[in-house]
Amino acid sequence: MSALSPQPLSPLDGRYASAVSELGEFLSEAGLNRARIQVEVEWLIYLTDHSLFGSTPIELEKQRQLRQLAPNFGDDEVAELGALESTTKHDVKAVEYYVRRRLSELGLNDIAELTHFAATSEDINNLSYALVIRDAVTEVWLPAFRAVIDELRAQAVQYRDDAMLARTHGQPATPTTMGKELAVTVYRLERIRKQVEAAEYLGKFSGATGTFAAHLSADGDLDWQAVSREFVTSLGLTWNPLTTQIESHDWQAELYSQVAHGNRILHNLCTDVWTYISLGYFTQIPVAGATGSSTMPHKINPIKFENAEANLELSSALLDSLAQTLVTSRLQRDLTDSTTQRNVGVALGHSLLALSNITAGLGQISLNRELLAEDLDTNWEVLAEAIQTVVRAEITAGRSSITDPYALLKELTRGKRIGADDLAAFVDGLDIGDAAKQRLLALTPHTYVGISSALVEHIL
Numbered sequence: 487m488s489a490l491s492p493q494p495l496s497p498l499d500g501r502y503a504s505a506v507s508e509l510g511e512f513l514s515e516a517g518l519n520r521a522r523i524q525v526e527v528e529w530l531i532y533l534t535d536h537s538l539f540g541s542t543p544i545e546l547e548k549q550r551q552l553r554q555l556a557p558n559f560g561d562d563e564v565a566e567l568g569a570l571e572s573t574t575k576h577d578v579k580a581v582e583y584y585v586r587r588r589l590s591e592l593g594l595n596d597i598a599e600l601t602h603f604a605a606t607s608e609d610i611n612n613l614s615y616a617l618v619i620r621d622a623v624t625e626v627w628l629p630a631f632r633a634v635i636d637e638l639r640a641q642a643v644q645y646r647d648d649a650m651l652a653r654t655h656g657q658p659a660t661p662t663t664m665g666k667e668l669a670v671t672v673y674r675l676e677r678i679r680k681q682v683e684a685a686e687y688l689g690k691f692s693g694a695t696g697t698f699a700a701h702l703s704a705d706g707d708l709d710w711q712a713v714s715r716e717f718v719t720s721l722g723l724t725w726n727p728l729t730t731q732i733e734s735h736d737w738q739a740e741l742y743s744q745v746a747h748g749n750r751i752l753h754n755l756c757t758d759v760w761t762y763i764s765l766g767y768f769t770q771i772p773v774a775g776a777t778g779s780s781t782m783p784h785k786i787n788p789i790k791f792e793n794a795e796a797n798l799e800l801s802s803a804l805l806d807s808l809a810q811t812l813v814t815s816r817l818q819r820d821l822t823d824s825t826t827q828r829n830v831g832v833a834l835g836h837s838l839l840a841l842s843n844i845t846a847g848l849g850q851i852s853l854n855r856e857l858l859a860e861d862l863d864t865n866w867e868v869l870a871e872a873i874q875t876v877v878r879a880e881i882t883a884g885r886s887s888i889t890d891p892y893a894l895l896k897e898l899t900r901g902k903r904i905g906a907d908d909l910a911a912f913v914d915g916l917d918i919g920d921a922a923k924q925r926l927l928a929l930t931p932h933t934y935v936g937i938s939s940a941l942v943e944h945i946l
């Protein structure tokens with residue numbers, strides 16, 4: 487017998503709860519049920535507002551009270567719905583009974599049979615999911631994503647002129663600036679941001695097999711497609727006219743692929759920043775009272791970036807799984823999507839947690855300009871590329887009789903450490919025009935950064 491009460495199984499509901507709880511507002515079971523109540527109520531109001539089947543519009547005060555059911559869906563109401571579901575063993579049917587009870591309390595029994603009218607559960611479910619996923623993405627995930635981009639952009643601008651040795655293949659390579667490198671990530675993330683901001687949230691509302699058969703049997707003269715479109719779009723969603731029982735979930739697959747892609751770009755950022763910290767390019771600002779290593783007192787470990795890396799991997803794995811499985815459903819429906827979609831919050835939650843750690847991590851680093859400069863000063867051989875390129879231009883212009891500039895430079899520099907003086911002597915002895923020689927002699931690893939600083943303009 488355990489001394490513990492039931493414990494949260496997921497770390498998102500345990501140690502990381504404070505960082506991701508905002509998502510639970512929308513993507514928890516309660517959030518989903520609240521949206522289901524909203525959709526059932528709106529359908530009821532729609533039907534009565536249009537006086538269908540001899541009904542009359544619900545008086546405004548009672549409409550207001552019905553519309554309060556969703557925002558007022560609290561702990562007691564969750565328990566009541568849970569009790570209903572323990573009898574129905576059907577989650578959406580339980581919501582229908584819950585709404586019927588409230589109608590009865592409001593003296594609206596005469597329209598009780600219009601609750602869930604002609605709807606299959608998926609009609610309610612798909613609209614509810616579209617609403618909660620839309621709100622979770624636009625109100626929680628995107629703001630956190632934008633916060634990372636904004637912080638990165640600020641640092642890209644701050645460090646746009648700070649020359650840094652590049653390391654293609656991990657080896658000293660043509661210098662760049664720290665700001666330009668961060669700007670590359672901003673540019674990539676901005677594309678994802680725009681895609682996610684433009685995401686479509688589709689909804690279907692067409693009955694058990696998407697044919698409006700039940701609707702037509704109740705009223706054969708009504709343009710039920712027009713009703714369906716008007717109702718779906720009134721919720722701020724895009725109407726999907728042609729489906730089986732279920733909304734086909736293609737929009738979800740698209741959205742999750744975009745978010746997973748964003749995760750992977752962020753993962754690349756985390757491992758790069760981790761490496762820059764490891765090289766000493768970024769210094770970590772000590773947090774008062776915090777312990778780096780339990781045994782090595784000198785250390786500050788880059789734990790925010792490592793935590794983010796792990797959470798991005800988990801998020802992407804879940805998002806990939808969702809994107810793959812949600813687009814298939816046997817024949818007109820199977821229930822795999824019902825079970826799978828319950829994990830959308832978990833998938834976005836791991837990404838949200840990573841975003842909050844990246845923002846925090848970026849706020850705890852500062853550029854070590856001395857080390858960047860020192861590194862450049864000990865790698866003059868990176869100018870070999872510039873010298874070779876100038877010699878080629880001089881040969882072409884007829885100002886040089888050198889035959890194989892690449893071999894010449896390779897001989898001088900490959901795998902060797904050469905200093906400013908060695909290089910100056912080499913350039914001085916080159917058979918090239920005077921202007922080109924002066925240009926080369928003026929070059930240092932610090933200034934051989936091309937238009938790095940100007941490239942940062944692309945993210946402004």
Ligand SMILES: O=C(O)C[C@H](Nc1ncnc2c1ncn2[C@@H]1O[C@H](COP(=O)(O)O)[C@@H](O)[C@H]1O)C(=O)O
Pocket residue numbers: 575576577578605606607608731819821824825826828
């Ligand atoms: O409108 C309908 O219900 C039509 C019915 N299809 C269903 N559509 C949507 N939900 C259904 C369906 N069937 C079951 N359930 C209920 O789904 C819940 C599945 O639970 P879980 O696996 O935990 O996600 C769980 O609560 C199930 O009871 C059909 O026969 O085509």
